Amino acid sequence: MSQSLRIVFAGTPDFAARHLAALLSSEHDVIAVYTQPDRPAGRGKKLTASPVKNIALEHDIPVYQPENFKSDEAKQQLADLNADIMIVVAYGLLLPEGVLNTPRLGCINVHGSILPRWRGAAPIQRSIWAGDAETGVTIMQMDVGLDTGDMLETATTPIESDDTSASMYEKLAELGPKALIHCLGNIAEGNIEPVKQDDELANYAKKLSKEEAKIDWNSEAAFIERCIRAFTPWPVSYFSAADNNIKVWKARVEPAQGDQQPGTILQADKTGIYIAAAKDTLVLEQIQVPGKKAMSVQDVLNARRDWFEVGSQLS
Template sequence: MENLNIIFAGTPDFAAQHLCALLASKYNIVAVYTQPDRRAGRGKKLMMSAVKKLALANDIPIYQPQNFKLESTLSEFSILNADLMIVVAYGLILPKALLKMPRLGCLNVHGSLLPRWRGAAPIQRAIWAGDTETGITIMQMDAGLDTGAMLSKVICPISAQESSASLYEKLAEKAPSALIDTIDKLIKGEIEPEQQDDNLATYAKKLSKEEALINWRDDAQLISRCVRAFNPWPMSYFKLSDKFIKVHQVSVLDIQTDALPGTILESYKTGIQIATGCGVLNLEVLQLEGKKAMPVQDILNSRRELFAPGRVLCVEGR
């Protein structure tokens, strides 16, 4: 089984790290599927995915279908005659017919401890909900949304100051080796698939920019979790003088106030204190429109008038 032929499907850097581990293993990657190149950045240049870059560097055949609705796309996949397919943050829906084509089926690396947080944004939703731990689940794919039988899990704690970016890094360190170990055990018949309990399932819906708009009526702890969950995308933000200000870093202060939610209480070099629906939020790193993210001390040096104590910020939000 050392010549096991694998098709890999993935798109972002998180997926590329798994592909890198597979390339260093004893298994043979016969093809890579990744999303079509997208235009991005200020110049709207056509950009290839991290997975495509890695595949090109290793001379692996690359396929970038818009979807799998055409019979010709499925036939193309079938001709590859793979033993196994590995899917990591691919971003396209795979039809049931395709899932049955590889001899050993299709495995998915999912960023949560299933059945909790099935869906598109499991890492962000775990932080948003205040979970104290999450992890990686490697499962057999079926026609449902992250409903397949589980083969292995890796647990990862979520720290009090965790952002989605830092949690991605933690999981990216643990998951690739867990994937290789799971494949090894699967082909040796050393894993007994475990069915998920649908009664325990929660859904991690896709993030939106609208959802990232801060509602100062929310309590300070919830806003803090949202700031961390939405970093690096779409980034929490609030309105000030018809401008949108992105929030990169905050802390919750052990202070009580009767001020209206959204009221600026104090503006210090250590942070801008804002009253919320419950508690006080301390803004520490902000990004003004057209500027880079900066500590509030630097912003107050030139734009202190924007954050004068007593000013009430717009409270609208989710």
């Protein structure tokens, strides 16, 4: 059994909460939790605690919620905890160099990609968007750069042809805690060999935007289909038909049907809505019209067939 570490955990969303739960079931001692301040959420805009805060309170762990770490008070508060290590998972606040060096063993981060590929804000989504065959998690020693620290452990998982960002999030939320616990065991035993990242292999996972989710029919069908999966559950790919924005939740790629202008509706029936792309055909299977939930194409066509006339041009 490895030595128990005194851990400060910093994280905010459900992904982070899964890692905190794993730590609480390990031999290590979580002595404090940092999470973002309560934020307005829901229709009533009621102040809501983060998933990480909720778990910490259930286990009577002290919770700290600074707006940032600029003040001497916030820095001293962390120093007074006398932690061996700080674990950062989707915290959402920048940590200055002084904070990174405060715990005895510094700060480590769980990042949702195989670094140095996909540094930045949206690694899960960009791995699908780019057509990567696999992704994973990297446990790294944090430094002042953006996801540039030495790698302590990696774990990989395939990206299947039907994976969405939602399903990959679930996969990594299982993979990450296991890799973290294993890595902490090696750290506690002094059995860790940090590996420097090759900056020449690095790329940046730019944050998603609603504007990017608009389908460009001048792209290849395979790329559009990957975007649909990458942008599920947010911001959700969409196009315009009959002056309405139609969200696309599921589609498939089929060979081209002749030489039609991209964006042309080629066929619309219970098997799907077939749309010409720059290469091949995109077949819509599940879509969402304004004011309704996501439905099969057949159900939408039963009520809105006039929006999807064969030969019409989508924008």
